[in-house]
Structures are given as C-alpha cells and as structure tokens.
Amino acid sequence: MNVTIIGAGNSGLAMAAHLSAEGNRVTIWNRTLSNIEKLKKSNTIKCEGIINGSIKVNRVTNDMQEAVDGADVILVTTPANSHKEIALQMADAIKKPTTIVLNPGRTFGALEFKSIFEKNNYKIENLIAEAQTIIYTCRRTGEDSVNIITLKSDVLISTFDASRNCEVIEKLPDCLKRYFIPARSMIETSIGNVGMVLHCAPLLLNTGWTECNNSTYKYYYDGITKSVARLIEKIDAERVKVSELLGLKVESTKEWMERTYHVSGKDLYECIHNNIAYKTIDAPNSINHRYIMEDVPCGLVPLEAIGKKLGLEMKNTGLIIDLASSILEIDFRKIGRNLDDFKDLKILNTLL
Numbered sequence: 320m321n322v323t324i325i326g327a328g329n330s331g332l333a334m335a336a337h338l339s340a341e342g343n344r345v346t347i348w349n350r351t352l353s354n355i356e357k358l359k360k361s362n363t364i365k366c367e368g369i370i371n372g373s374i375k376v377n378r379v380t381n382d383m384q385e386a387v388d389g390a391d392v393i394l395v396t397t398p399a400n401s402h403k404e405i406a407l408q409m410a411d412a413i414k415k416p417t418t419i420v421l422n423p424g425r426t427f428g429a430l431e432f433k434s435i436f437e438k439n440n441y442k443i444e445n446l447i448a449e450a451q452t453i454i455y456t457c458r459r460t461g462e463d464s465v466n467i468i469t470l471k472s473d474v475l476i477s478t479f480d481a482s483r484n485c486e487v488i489e490k491l492p493d494c495l496k497r498y499f500i501p502a503r504s505m506i507e508t509s510i511g512n513v514g515m516v517l518h519c520a521p522l523l524l525n526t527g528w529t530e531c532n533n534s535t536y537k538y539y540y541d542g543i544t545k546s547v548a549r550l551i552e553k554i555d556a557e558r559v560k561v562s563e564l565l566g567l568k569v570e571s572t573k574e575w576m577e578r579t580y581h582v583s584g585k586d587l588y589e590c591i592h593n594n595i596a597y598k599t600i601d602a603p604n605s606i607n608h609r610y611i612m613e614d615v616p617c618g619l620v621p622l623e624a625i626g627k628k629l630g631l632e633m634k635n636t637g638l639i640i641d642l643a644s645s646i647l648e649i650d651f652r653k654i655g656r657n658l659d660d661f662k663d664l665k666i667l668n669t670l671l
Contacts, residue, residue: 320343320344320391320392320492320493321343321344321346321389321390321391321392322338322343322344322345322346322390322391322392322393322394322492323345323346323347323348323386323387323390323392323393323394324338324345324346324347324348324394324396325348325386325393325394325395325396325397325405326348326349326395326396326397326401327347327348327349327354327355327358327379328396328397328398328459329455329457329458329459329465330396330422330453330455330457331347331349331396331397332347332364332457332459332463332464332465333455333457333465333467334394334396334422334453334454334455335347335364335376336364336366336370336374336376336465336467337370337455337467337494338492338494338495339364339374339375339376339377340366340370340372340374341492341493341494343492343494344377345376345377345378346376346377346378346379346380346385346386346390347376347378347379347380347386348380348381348382348383348386348387349379349381350381350397350401350404351381352381354462355379355381355462356462357462357463358379358462358463359379359380361463362375362376362377362378362379363375363376363463364376364463364464364465365461365463365464365465366464366465366466366467367460367464367465367466367467368457368465368466368467368468368469369467369468369469369470370467383408383409383411383412384411384412386412387409387412387413387417388412388414390417391417391418391490392417392418392419392420392490392491392492393409393417393418393419393420394420394422395419395420395421395422395432396422396453398609398612398613398617399421399423399424399425399428399613399614399617399618400612400613400616400617402421402424402428402431402432402435402617403431403435405432406431406432406435406436406439407435407439409436410435410436410438410439410440411439411440413440413443413445414443415443416443416444416445416446417443417445417446418445418446418448418487418490419432419445419446419447419448420447420448420449420450420476420487420491421447421448421449421450422449422450422453422454423449423450423451423452423453423508423512423514424449424450424508424509424512425509425512425514425515425613425614425617425618426509426510426512426515426617426618426619426621426622426656427509427621427656428449428509428617429447429448429449429477429478429479429505429508429509430505430509431656432447433447433479446478446483446486446487446490447478447479448476448477448478448484448487449476449477449478449505449508449509450474450475450476450499450508451474451475451476451502451507451508451511451512451513452471452474452512452513452514452579453471453474454470454471454474454495454498454499455467455468455469455470455471456468456469456470456471456596456597456600458600458601468596468599468600469580469596470498471498471579471580472498472578472579472581473498473499473500473578473579474498474499474500474579475499475500475501475502475507475508475511476488476499476500476501476502476508477501477502477504477505477507477508478505479505481501481502481503481504481505484501484502485501487501488500488501503567504567506562506565506566506567506569507562507567507569510558510561510562510565510569510622510625511562511569511570511575512558512618512622513555513572513575513576514614514618515554515558515614515615515618515619515622516551516554516555516558516572517539517551517572518609518610518611518614518618519610519611519614519615519618519619519639519643520547520550520551520554520639521538521542521543521547521551522538522542522602522603522606522608522610522611523606523611523639523642523643523646524542524547524550525542525547525602526606526646528542528602529602529603529604529605529606530605530606535601535602535604536601536602537597537598537599537600537601537602538597538600538601538602538603539591539592539594539597539598539600540591540592540597540598541602542602543588543591543592544588545588548586548587548588548591549588550635551572551587552572552573552586552587553635554619554635554636554639555571555572555573555587556571557622557626557631557633557634557635557636558622558636559571560626560631561622561625561626561629561631564629564630564631565625565629571587572587573586573587573590576590576591576594577590580594580596582594606646606647607647611643611647615639615640615643615651615655616651616654616655616656617655617656619636619639619640619651619655620640620651620652620655620656621655621656621657621658622636623636623637623640623652624656624657624658625658628658640652
C-alpha cells in the first residue's frame, strides 16, 4: 500500500518505520526541511525497542504535492495545532478523494480539518477520520531514530458517520488494522481525548522541576504524584460529564488505561504507576512543549467551551487553562479551537 505519513516527530517516525518494515511504500512529509535533511539523504530510520534495526522508507520530502501524489491513505501524526495549516496545504495538493486519518485528532480535530479543507477545496470529498490517540508509545531519539516502547491496543477511531468506521479501518494498511476498533461516535474520539488529561496539569504543576538545569525526572512515575493524580481525576470527571450530556458517556482515563495497556489499580494513580510502558519516559525539558502548546488549545480549550455551552462550570479544566495562559503569557482560549469555527458544520450541531 502507498502510505503518506505527515510529520517526522515521535509518532511519525514510529509509524513510518513500522509500516515500511511490514512492506508498505512509505512517504514521509515534514514541513521543516532542516529537521529531515539527514533522513532525506539516507531514507533510513534507525529503530530500537519492539522494532529493531535500520528500516528504509520510500521517500522523504517537504513538498506536500509530492507527498500526497498517489497515496492510498494519508496518516497525519503532527501536533494538533498544525492541523489547520496541513489542511490548507492538502486542499491545494490533493487531486483525488483520499482517506485521511488524524493520529490523533485531539478534541474536534477532524471537525477542524474538514472545515478548513472544504472551505479551500469543495470539489474533492475525502474520507476524514480521527483516532482517539496514537497507537505508539514512543520517543524520537534523533533526527532519524526512534525508540518504539509499545503499541496500544483497541484504539478508537471514527469518521463523521459512525456507520462507516469499519470502512475506515479496512482502508488502513493490514498491519495497523488490529490496533483499532470502531468508535460508536466521534464523541468517543474527541471527548474521549485522554491526552489533555494526562499531559497538561502534570507538566504545569512540575514547572520548577521541568525548568531545572541540574536534574531530570520521569514524567509519569515522578511527575504524577497522588496529589497531582487527584486533580487530573477531577479534570477527567468534567470531561466524562461533557460526554454524558452529549448523549454518549466515554470511558474514564483510568478505564482507558486498563483497556489499552492492560494494567489495573484502585485509582488512576495506581494505574499510571503500574504501567511498565511509562517507566522509562522522561519529562520534557521545557514547558514550551506539545503537552501544553498542543493539548491546551486543541484539547482543554474546546472541551471547556462545549462544557460551558452545555451548562457545566468546568472549574478544574478552566483552572489549568488559566494556569497555562498565565505562565506562558499566551491567551490559549483566543488561539485555541473555537466552536464558532465549526458553526457551519451540521455534525457539530448534532453533537450539541
């Protein structure tokens, strides 16, 4: 299968290496050429972890037209705050209907992508879907190298018409199909976004440790103490309440972790600390990181907005948005995903 991977970060390199190792013709696109120069020269990804060795890919480029030409499926792995720009570029580059999957979409990612694409190219109707999370637990170790720690199971995936979710899975490369299950609704993939629960509050509450030049810490094992876990459980409860009011209750982050990582515990804290896959993951060395720059504007901000529209206070979710906005001196509500951006889409009206 001809597969285009959008993004050469943690997830992009992991997915490209995995798919290429399984016999697919893989093209990697990355916006910034300087970040892929080494990879472009060798067309080789060096892997460690559950996939080992040097794996060749078909093509590496920063030209969107070249990247999507002939693609059977396009898998977007970039941070969600780049989805708008990617949708714009694809609107100019895509010449035939294509299956596009955001890995993940975060909150309302597919809605945003569809809105931007159709405003700039109404002639081509793509099958656009989003995953609840990326299937890989991985870390890029260099410009052309990645450590793939594990693959998650039963990752939810959805397009706008849930009756087509099995069709989306069937359009994926064979080696990916086993890791996805069809969601009941896009509510499960968007409001089911657990990244915003696990990423934002812990990193912000460990700002001092994160910015310390003399030490590092394990993000999940050290950074999420019992007190931090109690707060993120409160944010999680607000997220679940939003889904209930939308008519489809999503699983809690604890339940998600039990299902995808096959761990157990009496609470979220125990599940996190019983998760072997989290044991080696270092914390970021800056709060100017996708855990904030992606997950606040593309996760917590739209979650709070839809929650308030439904009559909820969203106290704990709002607290973390306020904290992020104050520390980084960025108005995340202003730059984040705004429900007004989607008001012309019928699908959003059905959610509300």
